[in-house]
Amino acid sequence: MLELQGLTRRYGDVTAVDDVSFTVPAGAMVGFVGGNGAGKTTTMRMTMGVLAPTSGQVLWGGRPAGRAERSRFGYMPEERGLYPKQPVLAQLTYLGQLHGMTRAAAQDRSQELLTRFGLGERLTSKVEELSLGNQQRAQIIASVLGDPLLLVLDEPFSGLDPAAVDQMSELLREHTAAGVPVLFSSHQLELVDRLCDSIVVLNAGRVVAQGTSADLRSGAPLRYRLTMTGDTGWVRGRPGIEIVDLDGPSVLLAPVDEQAAEQLLSEAVARGGVREFSRVIPTLSEIYREVAIA
Known part of the structure; x- marks a missing residue:
C-alpha cells in the first residue's frame, strides 16, 4: 500500500502542495483530479522521489519509501520521457533493462505489448514518427515494464481515442487484479468515475474531497x-x-x-x-x- 502523509512542497513563499494525505491500497485504482496548477504533478513527483518534500513522507508498506522501492515503481511523467529520435522497441527494451529485466526479457515483453496495442509493425520506427496517440501507448507500455510494485501515471489517457482508452483501461485492471496499486491523474472525470475505486480531489494544493464515488455523492x-x-x-x-x-x-x-x-x-x-x-x-x-x- 502507498501512503502519503502530510506531503508539503514550498517554493519560496508559494506553497504548491499543502499537507496532502491519502492512501492507495493494494489492488486499488485511485483517481487524482484537480484543475491545472492544483498540485497533482508535484505530488506525484514527490511520490516518485523526483522532488523532495518540504515536509511529510511517502510510505510503502508502512515504511518510508527509499530508492530500492521506487526503482520498482512504474511512472509516467507529465512531460513524458521517451526520446523522439530513438526506435521505439530499442528504447523500451533499454528501459526494461533499467528496471532489472534481462535484455531478452525486456525485448520480448516490449514487443508483446507493442503488438497487443497495434504497434507491431512500428517496432523500428522512431518515436517522433508515431502519431501522438501511439506515442502515448508506447509511454504507458514503458511504465508497466518490469512488473512494477506501484503505478503512478500523470494523465495517461490524454490524447487516446476511445478504443485505446479501453485497451489501456484493461491493462491497468490486469495490474490491479494482481494487487498493484494504481494512482493516475486525469481531467476526464467520467473516465475516473468509471474506472476508479476511490477519488482524491485537489484544489490549490490541498485535498478538498476524497472517497468513493458513492461517498462523494452522499455528501x-x-x-x-x-x-x-x-x-x-x-x-x-x-x-x-x-x-x-x-x-x-x-x-x-x-x-x-x-x-x-x-x-x-x-x-x-x-x-x-x-x-x-x-x-x-x-x-x-x-x-x-x-x-x-x-
Missing part, C-alpha cells in the same frame, strides 16, 4: 426534481424549500431535509398532475465543481 446537497402537468410556480415561498431552477412545469429543489421534501410532495399530489418526483444524483463533474471551483 452532495439534497436535491429533487418535481415535474407536473401544470405550472410549478406555487412552490415559491414554501418553508424549508429553496428553488435552484424553475421552468414552467419542472422545478429543481433543494429542501433543507427529507421531511421538507415529503411535505412538498404531499402538497403536489393533493394538487394533482405529478409526473415526476425524484432525487437528483449529481455527476462527478458536478461534485467536482462544487468542491474545487471557487
